[in-house]
Structures are given as C-alpha cells and as structure tokens.
Amino acid sequence: MSIRDHADRTAAPDSSLDAARRTRELATAAGGGTADLLVVGLGATGAGVALDAAARGLDVVAVDAHDLAFGTSRWSSKLIHGGLRYLAAGQFDVAHESAVERGVLMTRTAPHLVAAQPFVLPLTPLVSRAQASLAWAGFRAGDMLRMAARTPRQVLPVPRRLTAAEARHLAPSVRAAGLRGGLLSWDGRVTDDARLVTALARTAAAHGARILTRVRALGLGPDGARFRDELTGEEGEIRARAVVNATGVWAGGLVDGFRVRPSRGTHLVLRSERLGALPAGLHIPVPGETNRFVLVLPQGDGRTYVGLTDEPVEGEIPDVPEVPETDIGFLLDVLGSVLDAPVRRDEVDGAFAGLRPLLDTSVPGGPDTTAVRTSDISRRHAVLTSADGVVTVVGGKLTTYRRMAQDAVDAAVVARGLPSAPSPTAGLPLVGAAAPERLRDLPAPARLVRRYGTEAPAVLALAERDPVLAEPVLPGHPVTRAELLWAARHEGALDPSDLLDRRTRIGLVPEDRAEALAVAAEMLARATPSGV
Numbered sequence: 001m002s003i004r005d006h007a008d009r010t011a012a013p014d015s016s017l018d019a020a021r022r023t024r025e026l027a028t029a030a031g032g033g034t035a036d037l038l039v040v041g042l043g044a045t046g047a048g049v050a051l052d053a054a055a056r057g058l059d060v061v062a063v064d065a066h067d068l069a070f071g072t073s074r075w076s077s078k079l080i081h082g083g084l085r086y087l088a089a090g091q092f093d094v095a096h097e098s099a100v101e102r103g104v105l106m107t108r109t110a111p112h113l114v115a116a117q118p119f120v121l122p123l124t125p126l127v128s129r130a131q132a133s134l135a136w137a138g139f140r141a142g143d144m145l146r147m148a149a150r151t152p153r154q155v156l157p158v159p160r161r162l163t164a165a166e167a168r169h170l171a172p173s174v175r176a177a178g179l180r181g182g183l184l185s186w187d188g189r190v191t192d193d194a195r196l197v198t199a200l201a202r203t204a205a206a207h208g209a210r211i212l213t214r215v216r217a218l219g220l221g222p223d224g225a226r227f228r229d230e231l232t233g234e235e236g237e238i239r240a241r242a243v244v245n246a247t248g249v250w251a252g253g254l255v256d257g258f259r260v261r262p263s264r265g266t267h268l269v270l271r272s273e274r275l276g277a278l279p280a281g282l283h284i285p286v287p288g289e290t291n292r293f294v295l296v297l298p299q300g301d302g303r304t305y306v307g308l309t310d311e312p313v314e315g316e317i318p319d320v321p322e323v324p325e326t327d328i329g330f331l332l333d334v335l336g337s338v339l340d341a342p343v344r345r346d347e348v349d350g351a352f353a354g355l356r357p358l359l360d361t362s363v364p365g366g367p368d369t370t371a372v373r374t375s376d377i378s379r380r381h382a383v384l385t386s387a388d389g390v391v392t393v394v395g396g397k398l399t400t401y402r403r404m405a406q407d408a409v410d411a412a413v414v415a416r417g418l419p420s421a422p423s424p425t426a427g428l429p430l431v432g433a434a435a436p437e438r439l440r441d442l443p444a445p446a447r448l449v450r451r452y453g454t455e456a457p458a459v460l461a462l463a464e465r466d467p468v469l470a471e472p473v474l475p476g477h478p479v480t481r482a483e484l485l486w487a488a489r490h491e492g493a494l495d496p497s498d499l500l501d502r503r504t505r506i507g508l509v510p511e512d513r514a515e516a517l518a519v520a521a522e523m524l525a526r527a528t529p530s531g532v
Contacts, residue, residue, distance in 0.1 A: 017492030038240035043073035046246035048405030075354025080188030103151035112453030117189035267307030269350035488527035
C-alpha cells in the first residue's frame with residue numbers, strides 16, 4: 001500500500017488516545033481474557049513493538065508506568081543518525097542498519113516528522129588539517145552509506161567543502177579569526193522524538209493495540225504481568241501468551257540474567273537569539289578526541305540545544321536524570337572554543353539528560369570492564385529470551401527502533417509459538433504521514449505540518465473555530481492552546497506534565513513551564529466531555 005493510500009487510514013478516529021479510551025481498554029485488558037502479546041514500556045522501542053505486533057494481526061496490550069516517551073526516548077539529540085560514528089568504530093553492520101532505518105523514516109514511514117538537517121564543521125585553528133581531512137573522509141563515507149541504503153540525494157544532499165565566507169553565513173556566531181572554511185554534511189533529524197513515539201503509539205492503536213499509560217508492571221512472567229493503575233491505585237493482572245520487556249535502562253529490574261550499563265547524555269537549552277540565526281547546526285570537535293563532537297541543534301521554536309555528553313551512570317536509576325554541573329561546564333567549554341563570545345553559565349536556560357540503555361557484555365569472572373568508556377560500548381541492540389520465555393530488547397538507539405521492534409516480535413513469536421505474518425512496518429506510514437508534495441500542499445502553517453503532518457489542518461481548525469485557542473501558550477513561544485487541546489483529545493495526554501514536557505517541549509525551560517501550567521490545566525479541563 002502506498003503512502004498516499006495509507007495516510008488517511010492511519011489518521012482515522014480510532015487512532016485517537018484519550019482518558020476515556022484508556023479507562024475502557026484497561027478494563028478490557030484486565031477483564032480476564034488473554035492477549036497475544038503484552039508489551040511493557042512505551043518509549044520508541046516499546047511503542048514500535050506494539051505497532052509491529054498489531055500490524056501483524058496480533059492482539060496487543062502495551063503498558064507504561066508513566067507516559068508515552070517518559071524515559072530515554074524524549075531526551076535524545078532529535079537526530080536520526082546515518083551510522084557514521086559506527087562506521088568509524090568498525091561496526092559496519094550497525095552503520096548500515098542505521099542508514100537503512102534513517103531512509104525508511106525519511107521516505108516511507110514518517111517524512112512529516114523526519115527531514116534532512118545540515119551541519120557545519122567550522123575549520124578553526126583548533127582543527128588541524130589532518131583532523132579536517134579525517135572528518136571529510138568520514139563525511140564522504142557517510143554519503144556512501146546513504147547510497148548503500150538507497151536514500152535519494154533529493155532527500156539527503158551530498159557533503160561539500162565551504163569557504164570561510166560560506167561557513168560564516170551558515171554559522172554567523174563562529175569566530176572569524178583564523179577560520180579557513182568549513183565542511184557541510186547532512187543527517188536526519190526528527191522534529192521531536194517524543195512526538196515520534198506518540199505517532200507510533202497512535203498508529204498501533206489504529207491497528208487495535210490497547211495503549212495504556214500510568215499502568216505499572218509489578219512483575220513479569222511468561223503469561224503476563226501483575227499491574228497497578230497509577231491513577232487509582234487498583235491492582236490486577238493482564239494475561240498474555242507472550243511478553244516483551246522494552247523498558248530500556250530499567251529492563252534489568254523486571255527480568256534477571258543480564259545487566260545494563262547506563263550512559264548519560266546531557267544537552268543544554270539556550271535561547272536561540274544567544275547564538276543568532278543558525279541556518280545549519282554545528283559539529284564542534286571535542287579537543288583531544290578523534291571521533292567525538294559537540295552538536296549545536298537549532299530547534300525552530302526559539303531554542304537551541306547543545307549536546308551531548310557520554311558518561312557512565314552508577315547506582316540506582318532515577319526516573320528523571322539530573323544534570324551535573326560537570327556536564328554543563330564541559331559543553332560550555334567546547335562550545336566556547338568556536339564562538340566569538342562564549343556562552344556564560346547564567347545564559348543556560350535549561351538542561352536535560354537521558355540514559356542510554358547499553359548492554360553490558362562483560363563475562364562474570366572475566367576481565368574488569370568498568371574502565372571501558374560507555375562511548376566505546378557498541379550501540380548494537382540485543383534481543384534476549386529468558387528461560388521462561390519473556391523477551392527483553394535492550395541497547396540500540398532511536399534511529400533503529402523499528403528494527404529492534406521487529407526483532408523483538410520475531411523472538412516472541414518463536415518463543416511462544418504465536419501465529420504471525422512477517423513484519424510490515426518498513427512500509428507502514430505513521431499517523432500524519434504523506435508524500436512530500438501532499439504535505440507541502442496542506443492548508444496549514446509549515447510548523448504545524450512538521451509536527452502533525454496531515455492532521456495539521458485539523459489542529460488549525462480548532463484555533464479557527466475559537467480565537468482563544470489560536471493564542472500562544474506563552475508570549476513569544478509558537479505552541480498554541482489548540483495544540484494542548486489536541487494533545488488531550490487525541491494524543492493520550494492525561495495531565496499538565498504530559499502536555500508541557502512531552503507533547504510539547506515548553507517544560508524544558510523551568511520558568512516557561514511554571515508560567516504555562518495554568519493554561520495546560522485549562523486545556524485538560526476543556527478536553528473532557530463536560531468541557532467541550
């Protein structure tokens with residue numbers, strides 16, 4: 001089925017998630033019947049598993065103790081990587097897989113959410129000619145990956161060298177003194193990683209999956225899980241013929257037999273005016289490293305992200321990681337190495353950190369691997385089946401969520417003998433997806449199209465019917481009240497945190513979050529039947 005034929009189907013009303021649907025479907029899931037598959041965790045991988053299984057015709061229940069994309073999946077750099085870093089590390093299969101999955105997202109499943117992002121690597125005096133040559137060779141190798149993945153040049157242009165004037169045009173805040181040019185490269189970028197997860201979950205719901213947030217798995221077994229409804233405190237049981245544990249860095253707390261080594265990736269949030277107009281992002285080489293960069297990522301909403309770190313995390317895993325001052329200092333130091341005017345600590349408006357769920361492959365009783373840097377651990381994913389048949393998927397990255405999900409469902413089908421067709425998700429558009437020419441012709445602002453795809457006119461229509469809904473949630477911020485109302489009615493948002501921290505990113509700046517809370521509560525009240 002073509003993307004044109006499928007777009008309207010995936011935007012059908014049965015893709016909508018709201019509080020009433022959650023109540024009904026939780027009652028059904030806990031009502032004594034047996035589903036084919038229970039998925040625990042609703043980040044990108046878990047939502048991808050739910051979609052993959054439901055699209056194969058399986059009866060699916062998917063739960064999360066918090067919200068969609070509550071964990072690692074909302075803390076990424078928002079990049080859909082083509083695998084260049086893995087190529088440099090000699091992980092050719094991981095690099096190729098990343099390039100293929102990037103192409104799938106950009107050309108078939110989510111062209112409304114994933115587009116090409118240009119990057120400039122400024123050739124400052126801190127970048128030697130040998131380093132520049134190595135980086136250029138890497139970008140050329142990355143273009144070969146693009147070709148091997150059959151992603152068209154119209155989707156991802158080829159890299160090229162820049163003169164100093166061209167580099168300054170694309171990165172005007174970069175120090176002019178000693179600048180001898182730049183290297184322009186391209187990669188994939190998702191408008192918002194949490195919105196990608198929301199689209200996955202809604203598309204799964206359109207195929208019959210029961211998507212249940214605020215439902216905590218208290219323990220897993222091969223035939224289902226005990227759960228607690230975090231909204232009411234009631235406990236019960238969900239029975240299933242197969243179970244997939246997709247809880248990322250928390251996976252080891254539900255299934256024994258493996259260990260996850262979390263790695264913290266920190267980003268800073270700056271007001272975009274601090275760095276000026278940035279038509280492109282920046283690759284800034286980390287001093288003393290041959291294949292590590294700090295990225296400057298303009299977001300198009302008045303904010304710019306700067307990241308990221310790669311530091312091991314020991315001890316208990318928090319629900320929301322804290323950002324240490326050492327990470328902030330490191331990122332500011334690297335950023336300051338290329339700017340005319342370094343960013344001060346008091347100019348950082350926010351920061352966030354995510355934990356990568358890296359699989360610890362050390363052998364008990366073998367050599368001590370604690371000194372191995374988490375940046376050196378493979379991003380290859382693993383699908384593990386316990387002795388009693390519970391399938392766990394760990395490792396990997398946002399870019400390859402679809403392949404991870406496919407492999408996990410394949411393993412569950414084999415382990416539990418489920419009848420299943422092959423995965424169709426490589427050609428299955430997500431809610432809002434359409435061919436680029438159709439997206440360009442939609443009667444809605446480009447910003448809404450990049451976030452909602454074919455649903456953008458419906459979001460706009462809310463504001464056109466009621467001028468109050470056309471007002472921004474915050475002065476100077478592009479998100480409107482209509483977007484919050486849409487999130488509560490159609491995207492499964494249940495409380496102000498869902499609206500401000502995941503369906504939008506207002507909450508990344510604490511002062512903005514505090515100012516927007518009242519509006520978020522108002523829109524939630526309006527979304528209920530009595531408030532329509």
